[in-house]
Amino acid sequence: MSFNVLIVDDSNSMRSVIKKVVSMSGFKMDGCYEAGNGREALEVLGRQWVDVIISDINMPEMNGFEFLQALERDFILKNIPVIVISTESREDRINKSFELGAKGFIKKPFKPEEVKKILHEVLGVNDEGTYDAGEGEELDF
Amino acid sequence: MKEHTMREKVKNSTSEVFEKMFYLYIEENEETVQPFVIASSIRFAGPWAGSVTMQFTDDLIQAMVRNMLGIEDGAVGQQERADCAREAVNMVCGNFLANLEGTDHFDLGIPQIVPQPDERSALTATERLFFKTDGGCLRVILAYPVDLWEDFAS
Numbered sequence: 190m191s192f193n194v195l196i197v198d199d200s201n202s203m204r205s206v207i208k209k210v211v212s213m214s215g216f217k218m219d220g221c222y223e224a225g226n227g228r229e230a231l232e233v234l235g236r237q238w239v240d241v242i243i244s245d246i247n248m249p250e251m252n253g254f255e256f257l258q259a260l261e262r263d264f265i266l267k268n269i270p271v272i273v274i275s276t277e278s279r280e281d282r283i284n285k286s287f288e289l290g291a292k293g294f295i296k297k298p299f300k301p302e303e304v305k306k307i308l309h310e311v312l313g314v315n316d317e318g319t320y321d322a323g324e325g326e327e328l329d330f
Numbered sequence: 331m332k333e334h335t336m337r338e339k340v341k342n343s344t345s346e347v348f349e350k351m352f353y354l355y356i357e358e359n360e361e362t363v364q365p366f367v368i369a370s371s372i373r374f375a376g377p378w379a380g381s382v383t384m385q386f387t388d389d390l391i392q393a394m395v396r397n398m399l400g401i402e403d404g405a406v407g408q409q410e411r412a413d414c415a416r417e418a419v420n421m422v423c424g425n426f427l428a429n430l431e432g433t434d435h436f437d438l439g440i441p442q443i444v445p446q447p448d449e450r451s452a453l454t455a456t457e458r459l460f461f462k463t464d465g466g467c468l469r470v471i472l473a474y475p476v477d478l479w480e481d482f483a484s
Binding site for chain 1: 400
C-alpha cells in the first residue's frame with residue numbers, strides 16, 4: 190500500500206523534516222507533494238489526487254484554517270483526511286481544527302513517533318503499511 | 331504569573347524545541363560577548379501583545395540546520411539558515427504561549443528575519459535569556475508591555 194502525501198508549510202525546512210519523518214514511519218510514499226500555503230495547496234490538489242494532507246496553520250496568503258474551510262466547501266476534496274501540524278496548540282485552536290474538518294493534530298515541536306502514531310490512526314494502517322482490520326474482522330480478498 | 335515564572339516558561343519552551351527538533355541540549359549561561367550572525371522574530375497579540383526574538387551564533391545556526399535536515403557534510407546555505415531561524419522562533423513562541431496559564435487566545439504573526447535587535451526599548455519590558463549548547467550560543471528575548479511587567483513585579 191502506498192500513499193500520495195501533500196505537505197503544506199511555509200517553511201522549506203519543516204516540509205523536509207515532515208517528509209523525512211513520514212517516510213521513516215514505514216509509509217510507502219508514491220508521491221510527496223509540497224505547498225507553501227493553502228492557496229498553493231489548492232493548486233496542487235487541482236492537478237493531483239492525494240491520500241492525506243499534513244498542514245500547518247500559521248502561513249501567509251491562505252492560512253491552515255482558511256485552507257480547511259476551502260476543502261470543506263468542495264464535495265470531493267472534503268474527503269481527504271487532513272492532519273494539522275502546528276505550534277498553535279492551545280485547546281481552542283485544536284478544537285477549531287477539528288471543527289473545520291481536521292482528522293488529527295500534531296503539536297510542534299514533535300517527536301517522529303508522534304507523527305507516525307497520528308498517521309496510523311488517521312489512515313487506519315499498521316506498521317506494515319497495510320490497512321488495519323476492525324476488531325473481530327479480517328480482511329479477506 | 332510572576333516574572334520568574336515567565337522566564338522559566340521561555341526557558342522550558344526553548345529547551346523543548348531544541349531537544350525535539352534540533353537534537354541540541356541548551357543550558358542557561360552567563361551572557362558573554364558572542365557574535366550573533368542571524369536574528370529572527372515573531373509578534374503575537376491577544377490579551378496582551380509582545381514578541382519573541384532569537385539571535386544565533388554562526389556555529390549554532392549551522393548545527394541546527396544540519397540536525398534538523400539530517401545533513402552530514404556540505405555547506406549550509408543562507409536560505410536554509412534563514413528558514414531554520416524563522417521556524418525556531420515560531421516554535422518557541424507558539425510553545426511559550428501554549429504553556430501560559432489560562433485559556434486566553436493569542437494570534438501569532440509570521441516569523442521574520444530581522445536586523446540584530448536594539449538593546450533596549452522604552453515601550454516594552456524584556457526577558458533576556460542566554461543559552462549555550464554543544465553547537466553554539468543563542469539569546470532569546472521576550473518583549474511584553476511595561477504595565478504587564480509592573481503587574482508581574484508587584
